[in-house]
Amino acid sequence: MKQMDIDWKPLMLVPLLAVLALPLIGSGSTWLTLTVAGLAMGMIIFIIASGLTLVFGLMDVLNFGHGVFIALGAFVATSVLGAMGDWTGSQELWRNLVAVFPAMLIAMLVAGAVGLVFERVLVRPVYGQHLKQILITMGGMIIGEELIKVIWGPQQIPLPLPEGMRGAVLMGDAAIEKFRLVALVVGLLVFGVLTWTLSRTKIGLLIRAGVQDREMVESLGYQIRRLFIGVFVVGSALAGLGGVMWGMYQQNVIPQMGAQVNVLIFIVIIIGGLGSTGGALIGALLVGLMANYTGFLAPKVALFSNIALMAAVLLWRPQGVYPVASR
Numbered sequence: 530m531k532q533m534d535i536d537w538k539p540l541m542l543v544p545l546l547a548v549l550a551l552p553l554i555g556s557g558s559t560w561l562t563l564t565v566a567g568l569a570m571g572m573i574i575f576i577i578a579s580g581l582t583l584v585f586g587l588m589d590v591l592n593f594g595h596g597v598f599i600a601l602g603a604f605v606a607t608s609v610l611g612a613m614g615d616w617t618g619s620q621e622l623w624r625n626l627v628a629v630f631p632a633m634l635i636a637m638l639v640a641g642a643v644g645l646v647f648e649r650v651l652v653r654p655v656y657g658q659h660l661k662q663i664l665i666t667m668g669g670m671i672i673g674e675e676l677i678k679v680i681w682g683p684q685q686i687p688l689p690l691p692e693g694m695r696g697a698v699l700m701g702d703a704a705i706e707k708f709r710l711v712a713l714v715v716g717l718l719v720f721g722v723l724t725w726t727l728s729r730t731k732i733g734l735l736i737r738a739g740v741q742d743r744e745m746v747e748s749l750g751y752q753i754r755r756l757f758i759g760v761f762v763v764g765s766a767l768a769g770l771g772g773v774m775w776g777m778y779q780q781n782v783i784p785q786m787g788a789q790v791n792v793l794i795f796i797v798i799i800i801g802g803l804g805s806t807g808g809a810l811i812g813a814l815l816v817g818l819m820a821n822y823t824g825f826l827a828p829k830v831a832l833f834s835n836i837a838l839m840a841a842v843l844l845w846r847p848q849g850v851y852p853v854a855s856r
Contacts, residue, residue, distance in 0.1 A: 583764045583806070590662055648762070674788070811851075
């Protein structure tokens with residue numbers, strides 16, 4: 530896999546966008562608040578998009594049903610956190626984390642298990658057929674949303690932040706929400722683990738080798754199909770984790786939340802280069818910053834700002850910031 534340090538130009542996009550926004554916003558404290566909020570939002574989007582990035586970049590599968598794992602993870606979290614009211618109601622952050630981490634873990638396990646079934650029943654028969662993949666995975670997402678309604682109901686369910694994660698910390702005159710800082714840490718951990726796994730471990734080496742030359746790897750006695758199934762399960766689990774974070778970010782969940790986030794996810798992976806983990810991180814941070822800056826400066830155009838951002842990046846690099854084809 531191409532190392533990100535070979536090309537530094539895309540890495541400059543995030544600080545460049547932040548610097549350009551400073552004179553438009555005017556107030557340094559407001560700019561800092563918006564910047565941290567945008568980076569945190571970007572990290573959450575990256576966690577969600579990283580799963581789809583893995584599945585597309587390593588397996589060449591267009592999974593338009595990715596949103597169902599997002600929603601599933603969020604709804605599982607409402608049940609787990611709802612049963613741990615004594616821990617989420619505490620003012621002590623460590624007690625909140627004791628509740629949140631099991632919720633994340635269980636959400637990932639459930640989403641990964643459903644992803645295993647999803648791959649076996651829906652995706653496996655259409656490997657290498659992109660149009661059929663789009664149609665059948667979209668159908669799978671619709672079915673998944675209806676099953677979520679059967680289990681949890683069609684109504685919006687609140688997912689309030691634990692007491693210790695509410696409020697903000699002051700950095701000078703800027704108020705930084707505590708949950709944003711938690712999101713930054715979780716996002717960096719996910720990126721670090723993915724990068725290390727794909728570049729420094731035997732499993733990552735086998736997966737990347739299998740993408741390049743499947744027959745050669747199989748001739749050495751390795752089951753590439755099993756590795757790719759594992760990639761799909763991990764991608765689904767990451768979507769479940771992202772769903773927990775997004776639900777806590779919004780503080781409510783609905784069965785359609787995954788479909789609503791899908792647009793942002795695909796903007797991110799297109800900017801990133803259709804399968805690049807590092808590119809997806811840059812794309813997600815750009816999307817998060819752009820959404821927060823335009824939401825403050827020009828709310829009426831905020832909905833279109835990320836599409837404009839994607840168009841601008843593609844005019845500069847038509848294949849995305851770190852295209853898979855060049856790795």
